[in-house]
Amino acid sequence: MVVVVVVVVVVLVVVVLVVDVVALLLVVVLVEDVVVDSESGPPSNDSSSSVSADVVGVAACVTGGSSGATVVCTPTLPTSVSLVTSTDTVPHAAVDTTSARSPATRAGRAAIDRTVPVARLPVRSPTTDNLGRVTGAASSAVPAGRYDNHPFIQACRGLPHDRVPVWFMRQAGRSLPEYRAIRGTGTILDAIADPDLSTEITLQPVRRYDVDAAILYSDIVVPAHAVGFGLTVTPGVGPEVERPFRHEDDLARLRPLDPEADTPYVLETVRQLVAELDRPLIGFAGAPFTVASYLIEGRPSRDYANTKAMMFANERLWHALCDRLADIAISSLQSQIDNGASAIQLFDSWAGSLSPAQYQRYVFPHSQKVMDAIADTGVPKIHFGVTTGELLPQISAVGADVVGVDWRVPLDAARERIGNDKALQGNLDPTVVFAGAEFACEAARDVLRLNDGHPGHVFNLGHGVMPAMDPDVLTEIVKVVHEEGNVRS
Numbered sequence: 001m002v003v004v005v006v007v008v009v010v011v012l013v014v015v016v017l018v019v020d021v022v023a024l025l026l027v028v029v030l031v032e033d034v035v036v037d038s039e040s041g042p043p044s045n046d047s048s049s050s051v052s053a054d055v056v057g058v059a060a061c062v063t064g065g066s067s068g069a070t071v072v073c074t075p076t077l078p079t080s081v082s083l084v085t086s087t088d089t090v091p092h093a094a095v096d097t098t099s100a101r102s103p104a105t106r107a108g109r110a111a112i113d114r115t116v117p118v119a120r121l122p123v124r125s126p127t128t129d130n131l132g133r134v135t136g137a138a139s140s141a142v143p144a145g146r147y148d149n150h151p152f153i154q155a156c157r158g159l160p161h162d163r164v165p166v167w168f169m170r171q172a173g174r175s176l177p178e179y180r181a182i183r184g185t186g187t188i189l190d191a192i193a194d195p196d197l198s199t200e201i202t203l204q205p206v207r208r209y210d211v212d213a214a215i216l217y218s219d220i221v222v223p224a225h226a227v228g229f230g231l232t233v234t235p236g237v238g239p240e241v242e243r244p245f246r247h248e249d250d251l252a253r254l255r256p257l258d259p260e261a262d263t264p265y266v267l268e269t270v271r272q273l274v275a276e277l278d279r280p281l282i283g284f285a286g287a288p289f290t291v292a293s294y295l296i297e298g299r300p301s302r303d304y305a306n307t308k309a310m311m312f313a314n315e316r317l318w319h320a321l322c323d324r325l326a327d328i329a330i331s332s333l334q335s336q337i338d339n340g341a342s343a344i345q346l347f348d349s350w351a352g353s354l355s356p357a358q359y360q361r362y363v364f365p366h367s368q369k370v371m372d373a374i375a376d377t378g379v380p381k382i383h384f385g386v387t388t389g390e391l392l393p394q395i396s397a398v399g400a401d402v403v404g405v406d407w408r409v410p411l412d413a414a415r416e417r418i419g420n421d422k423a424l425q426g427n428l429d430p431t432v433v434f435a436g437a438e439f440a441c442e443a444a445r446d447v448l449r450l451n452d453g454h455p456g457h458v459f460n461l462g463h464g465v466m467p468a469m470d471p472d473v474l475t476e477i478v479k480v481v482h483e484e485g486n487v488r489s
């Protein structure tokens, strides 16, 4: 009898052990699925965000015996994550996108209960920049902007779509008679401070050209102006600074940007646009180098002599300035995305004045910090500068999903320099517009030919629309791109 009891007890102990081991194995397999799927998924432009902490939290709250079908877990997370196995697919529409549209702050967003398909949760650990500082720390998961299936967003991600998307840098502005009619006489900063006017100005080129994206009517110097640095934008000239940035003391004139308090008009414009548009809105910011060049030179410059003198002679002050400008760009971009922008462009228009070594040392870490900080949002990130042919691999490595290419580098050569996994934007020489519709449309066809149907192509000019351009020629270019552009699947 005693022997029988002992045998039964031993058998029971063995059974319990086996069940525990099986449960443990299931948990391990489940967590590995999450990691593997997220690592092999699309890069930083995925709709879900890079939150290694979330994955750890999920693993921690899965209890033994669970089959891994669906586990709802809240304890260690700011968000409640509904887990599905990696083979399950959740229609993208099921992802709550309200936070991308609401004026919620980052902290507010984190409190929103959200359902995220785990198969799309990437794991991204904080990265270190050239200066050894931690950048891009993990933060809360944010769904992608709207219009995930729009050709513009698909092209930014290099995914199949049915027509080549096109928009123009500086599509709003003085080339349009309807702009000149409503712009008023104040500086552009006054116009930007009026959300109704800015909304209308942003919509004008969308209506006229039927471009695939709107770009917010604002300017790269708006945040510096808003924190009281003391600048204006002179018509026909550009940004001008009363007291240019020269000394350590000037850092105090660049306090952090609080977008809700400092630029409420920009966010109101973004919200109005998102409510009115039936296509993506591109938000933007100036990259630290290009904004710094205005603050240091005090006006547009040809050689950036003062800017480069400061970076060479006072590297510590240069990095301190760029670090502040990076933080300002991050706050600005994040707030535009929070309010519904579907993509962003970081303008480093004048970075082409630097050699690759100079760019790497003085500029790369700061632009990378900006791109890293907003990678979690999942919206496509475009990065653009003029005369950056020699810098294209670096401009790309900063963290862009889409690399803006000016007209000096043919698209096929640009792709060789950057690699096939990034989308390109560009790159019709803007001056062909002055040669008339026939010539300009033929040049547009050349750009399409050089792209050869690659799905990662957003058609654009190699730089902005100029005030004297005939908008009718731009209309013809849009037609050619839409009707004749082909996209390989």
Ligand code: CP3
Pocket: 168, 169, 170, 171, 172, 173, 174, 183, 187, 188, 215, 216, 217, 218, 219, 220, 221, 233, 234, 235, 236, 237, 238, 239, 284, 300, 347, 349, 464
């Ligand atoms: O349609 C759009 O692209 C929308 C908005 C936009 C403006 N500026 C409006 C604007 C954007 C994206 C910018 C970015 C910007 N601003 C850049 C980067 C883009 C680039 O062209 O490389 C730069 C370098 C600036 C600085 C700046 N602001 C310059 C050089 C100028 C031109 C000065 C002039 O009058 O020719 C500005 C003023 C400005 N920003 C205008 C517009 C439409 C000009 C017109 C006006 O005063 O109404």
